[in-house]
Amino acid sequence: MPADLTTRPAADRHPGRAPDEPRVVLNLDQITKRFNERPVLSGVSLTLRQGEVLALCGPSGSGKTTVIRIISGLAPFDSGLCTIDGTAVNAGQPYPRRLYGSVGVIFQDACLFPHMTVLANVTLALRKFKRLPAAQARQRGIAELERMGVAPLADRYPATLSGGERQRVAIARALALDPLVLLLDEPTANLDPGLVDEVCERILALACAGTTMLLVTHAIDFARQAATAFALLREGTCQCSRDPGTLDHLRPPR
Amino acid sequence: MHFGNYVFAEPYLGWLVRGILMTLLISVVSGTAAALLGLWVTRLRLTSRRGPRLAADTFVMIFRNLPLVPLLLFVTFALPRLWLQVTGRAFPIWADLYLLLAVLSADSGANFAEILRAGVLGVAPQQQEVARTMGLSAGAIRWHVVFPQAARIVAPALATRWIQNMKNSTMALVVPLPLGLLEMAGQAERIAGETFSWVQPLTAIAVVYLLLSLGSGWFLNRWASRAQARVQAGAA
Amino acid sequence: MSGWIPPIVRTLLAGYPVPPSMIDPSYPQLIQRIGGLELTLLITLAGLLSGFALGVILLACRRNPLTGPGRDPGEQLLGQAVRGAAIAVVEGVRGLPIILLVLLVFTLPYPITGLQLPNFVLAAAAFGLYAAVFVEESARSGLRSVDPQLPAAGRVLGLTGRQIFLRIELPLVFRTMRPDLINTAVTLFKDSSTLAVVAVPELTYTGRQMMLSDPAIYGAALLAVLILYWAPATAFSAVAVRAERRRTRAEGFAVRNTMIE
Numbered sequence: 001m002p003a004d005l006t007t008r009p010a011a012d013r014h015p016g017r018a019p020d021e022p023r024v025v026l027n028l029d030q031i032t033k034r035f036n037e038r039p040v041l042s043g044v045s046l047t048l049r050q051g052e053v054l055a056l057c058g059p060s061g062s063g064k065t066t067v068i069r070i071i072s073g074l075a076p077f078d079s080g081l082c083t084i085d086g087t088a089v090n091a092g093q094p095y096p097r098r099l100y101g102s103v104g105v106i107f108q109d110a111c112l113f114p115h116m117t118v119l120a121n122v123t124l125a126l127r128k129f130k131r132l133p134a135a136q137a138r139q140r141g142i143a144e145l146e147r148m149g150v151a152p153l154a155d156r157y158p159a160t161l162s163g164g165e166r167q168r169v170a171i172a173r174a175l176a177l178d179p180l181v182l183l184l185d186e187p188t189a190n191l192d193p194g195l196v197d198e199v200c201e202r203i204l205a206l207a208c209a210g211t212t213m214l215l216v217t218h219a220i221d222f223a224r225q226a227a228t229a230f231a232l233l234r235e236g237t238c239q240c241s242r243d244p245g246t247l248d249h250l251r252p253p254r
Numbered sequence: 255m256h257f258g259n260y261v262f263a264e265p266y267l268g269w270l271v272r273g274i275l276m277t278l279l280i281s282v283v284s285g286t287a288a289a290l291l292g293l294w295v296t297r298l299r300l301t302s303r304r305g306p307r308l309a310a311d312t313f314v315m316i317f318r319n320l321p322l323v324p325l326l327l328f329v330t331f332a333l334p335r336l337w338l339q340v341t342g343r344a345f346p347i348w349a350d351l352y353l354l355l356a357v358l359s360a361d362s363g364a365n366f367a368e369i370l371r372a373g374v375l376g377v378a379p380q381q382q383e384v385a386r387t388m389g390l391s392a393g394a395i396r397w398h399v400v401f402p403q404a405a406r407i408v409a410p411a412l413a414t415r416w417i418q419n420m421k422n423s424t425m426a427l428v429v430p431l432p433l434g435l436l437e438m439a440g441q442a443e444r445i446a447g448e449t450f451s452w453v454q455p456l457t458a459i460a461v462v463y464l465l466l467s468l469g470s471g472w473f474l475n476r477w478a479s480r481a482q483a484r485v486q487a488g489a490a
Numbered sequence: 491m492s493g494w495i496p497p498i499v500r501t502l503l504a505g506y507p508v509p510p511s512m513i514d515p516s517y518p519q520l521i522q523r524i525g526g527l528e529l530t531l532l533i534t535l536a537g538l539l540s541g542f543a544l545g546v547i548l549l550a551c552r553r554n555p556l557t558g559p560g561r562d563p564g565e566q567l568l569g570q571a572v573r574g575a576a577i578a579v580v581e582g583v584r585g586l587p588i589i590l591l592v593l594l595v596f597t598l599p600y601p602i603t604g605l606q607l608p609n610f611v612l613a614a615a616a617f618g619l620y621a622a623v624f625v626e627e628s629a630r631s632g633l634r635s636v637d638p639q640l641p642a643a644g645r646v647l648g649l650t651g652r653q654i655f656l657r658i659e660l661p662l663v664f665r666t667m668r669p670d671l672i673n674t675a676v677t678l679f680k681d682s683s684t685l686a687v688v689a690v691p692e693l694t695y696t697g698r699q700m701m702l703s704d705p706a707i708y709g710a711a712l713l714a715v716l717i718l719y720w721a722p723a724t725a726f727s728a729v730a731v732r733a734e735r736r737r738t739r740a741e742g743f744a745v746r747n748t749m750i751e
Contacts, residue, residue: 327712335709
């Protein structure tokens with residue numbers, strides 16, 4: 001990995017910018033959710049500003065994936081308020097339609113469409129959601145694939161790709177829609193150890209380029225490198241701060 | 255027993271050829287209509303709205319268990335007369351061929367719907383979720399993400415049903431069709447009526463049917479296994 | 491108007507009475523007197539039983555019992571020929587529409603052999619062949635799912651190939667075949683309606699005769715025929731589905747069955 005990323009603490013990455021300037025892209029305020037009488041989240045609050053990377057960590061089963069599903073509109077929640085770029089998502093009410101397509105999600109398994117080529121995966125939403133003409137969509141798609149370093153794979157099918165390649169394509173697919181925020185749910189958890197680096201590299205590059213991300217991960221060291229803010233999800237609540245020390249409960253710094 | 259090859263002489267050979275073409279026409283038309291019908295009915299069966307879902311479920315439940323011979327007899331003979339009796343108006347003079355095609359399409363359509371439903375249930379829910387986060391509309395998700403995968407998952411069963419639909423074209427025997435529109439079995443019956451022997455025409459069309467079904471079976475199964483291979487590796 | 495409904499159903503159940511002059515004394519009178527739904531059920535049963543037996547035989551032939559070391563080339567060739575014949579029969583019957591199969595069985599024997607077999611026998615033969623193919627395919631896929639350690643254990647214990655097949659593999663396969671057998675039974679029941687094409691007096695033919703004798707009223711007869719096919723078929727299939735579900739419920743199937751709207 002590039003030397004400057006491993007040695008410089010994340011907070012120094014944007015030296016000239018005061019932390020309060022960027023606008024709030026995502027705000028969760030006391031979100032609660034129960035699954036069949038079992039409380040999963042009991043008051044989760046976090047704030048994510050533009051250009052920031054928030055690492056959400058916690059023990060297994062603490063509800064991290066649930067938080068991502070709530071933010072992206074795949075799951076309802078019981079109380080609290082979720083605000084995405086000024087649009088409010090209220091508990092018990094359907095997710096606002098216009099937010100679909102504005103929040104990008106990367107799942108643990110890349111979830112590519114297996115019956116389409118890699119390029120078709122990336123351009124599908126460009127053509128059907130953003131209504132771009134085919135040539136333009138193709139251009140944009142190839143550009144995003146290049147950014148992730150997987151452009152040569154454009155005409156291959158997902159089944160023939162390695163795990164790391166699939167994840168990079170998934171990220172390219174999500175970025176092609178210019179989302180307000182990118183949610184990554186343990187992107188390297190399912191990968192063989194040799195393939196983890198190529199994905200982490202790209203995520204770090206995105207972080208440096210100012211992509212707003214919410215990163216759920218078990219890889220605490222990676223979280224410390226990539227993120228500018230940290231949240232620890234434990235027993236249904238979450239502590240959020242800019243101090244990497246928040247994660248020390250999970251793993252002391254080396 | 256003397257196997258004089260009269261069946262290869264005119265005009266019988268011409269009749270048989272015409273019958274083969276008619277069989278292919280009936281198979282392709284009713285098969286395509288059934289495929290579209292199956293897609294639409296499957297879509298309705300999976301909606302959350304109760305009315306359309308119930309209607310589609312009822313359609314499949316009814317047509318899956320109705321045998322074709324009595325159904326065709328009913329539709330082509332009894333239905334017009336019942337209609338006349340109940341409403342006092344004459345049934346529209348639709349050529350019996352259209353009725354035959356409609357019944358075959360409905361029967362295969364219901365079966366296609368049942369097969370596709372199993373396929374849709376086999377598509378990982380995450381596929382739909384990812385597509386939703388990408389802003390695709392419900393219709394786009396159905397048409398571009400779910401159905402293509404569902405069809406590939408159950409491709410062998412779909413192929414089998416397509417061939418079964420082709421074999422069902424022989425049910426046209428029970429429908430009174432004009433001589434020019436008879437399919438293979440009908441032409442064989444016609445030849446047998448003139449020559450008083452079923453043996454040659456029947457054997458001839460049996461051979462043709464074997465070639466058609468085994469041949470298209472081979473092709474379709476190749477397509478089916480290729481399609482499945484792409485989807486079988488999982489939605490990774 | 492409702493007065494004529496019971497007679498329709500009664501006739502459909504039993505078929506038209508055969509005039510005493512037409513009864514052939516050379517074989518069972520009982521079968522000749524049966525018609526309508528009763529005959530349909532009888533033919534379905536006969537087809538199932540003979541089909542089951544024939545299907546197992548076809549499977550055995552296909553598995554080629556005459557292979558293995560210690561067999562001279564003549565026997566091996568015979569084994570291959572038997573296997574080829576079994577495959578030919580299965581693929582041949584599979585490739586034909588049921589109406590064609592019925593027509594072949596009903597029209598070919600007399601010109602070729604001079605034998606005039608009674609209709610019931612021909613019907614049972616046709617549907618026995620039809621069912622045999624279903625049974626053979628179902629048994630073949632069931633056989634593939636048998637744990638290979640079991641016949642291997644049999645060989646270690648010194649059982650011959652035939653004993654392993656009959657005592658170990660077949661009983662296991664019969665259990666996995668049960669839902670397919672029910673499906674086959676329902677298919678036979680419905681497809682027996684094609685016998686109307688060759689004037690066998692089963693349910694559909696009876697209904698058709700009734701309809702032709704008085705189209706105005708007896709159009710409803712065909713409706714009754716449809717119901718008499720549909721109701722048992724649906725009921726039977728539902729029982730099979732429920733039994734299948736009870737078996738797979740233990741596997742914890744949690745499936746989403748609505749789409750995003």
